[in-house]
Amino acid sequence: MTIKELDGAQAAARVGELAEVLRDCVEGGASVGFMLPLAEGRPEAFWRRAAEGVAAGERHLFVAEDEMGRICGTVSLVTDMPDNQPHRADVSKMLVHRRVRRQGVAERLLRALEVKARELGRTTLVLDTVTGSDASRLYERLGWQRAGDIPNYALMPEGPPCSTTYYFLAL
Template identity: 85%
Template sequence: MSVVVIRELDAAEALARVVELAEVLRDCVEGGASVGFMLPLASGRPEAFWRKVAAGVAAGERHLFVAEDEAGRICGTLSLVVDMPDNQPHRADVSKMLVHRRARRQGLAERLLRALEARARELGKTTLVLDTVTGSDASRVYERLGWLKAGDIPNYALMPDGPLCSTTYYFKPI
């Protein structure tokens, strides 16, 4: 993949590209990513998820970033969730780091995360929080980029094919 563009989608673009976003989610889950979905994925489930994300973007509750390949196809996503309780206006959650298997090992996760962090700073956020499968490829990306490990929770979630997995929480002061 020679040219990849990282950009933020508005709500209308997110809604218009639900099928592409669903394809990335489907590929990640089928590839074993524990991102809140189980196999087999119910028909329409990924599309319904992305329609909810688009509604969250429209409501100002989240920001959606995508990586687009040289053909303009979405090959990665990442969300910044800014809808926080009243006593946490300074922080945001990072959600759904997804990179299609055809686009992995090319630095897309890092580029998506850097774009998200820059946007969070623009919004006045000072603390970011996320969770990921303990020992995952994503955890290595986060640690390399200065995210701090808060701790592990054993048996926190299920892998898409059923077994329990531990989750590691990370935070980053920005």
């Protein structure tokens, strides 16, 4: 397993692979901003916009590659913050393909993201996830602090509402 940061051109060239990871996660029940059934081209459109954000310096995109060099996980550090929050960044789209879960991929992606955040002088990271999910247990194990829950904040891909938990990490 290899973790690397992609630049804008690299991200644009790998939209198809990124879309496949997103598609797998949503079809597996992950509440990551998309609903089932996924509209044709929707994951690709998301990743094209994300690649533009990478090229513009608004986000840093990390991927995990399997032994064949295929993307099997991803996470973004969103650094495009308001003027009064230059010290903060958001963690977005932590996605791990079901075929490689429980192999430390998410932890390795987060650790690489944290290193980049420190390099950029970011001292506070924020993320949200479904309350009580496997992801929430991972974040807590890695030292993220629970800020609170919001009931009925989002919908699961098949439609039912879910509670969301916000976490922060002081670097």
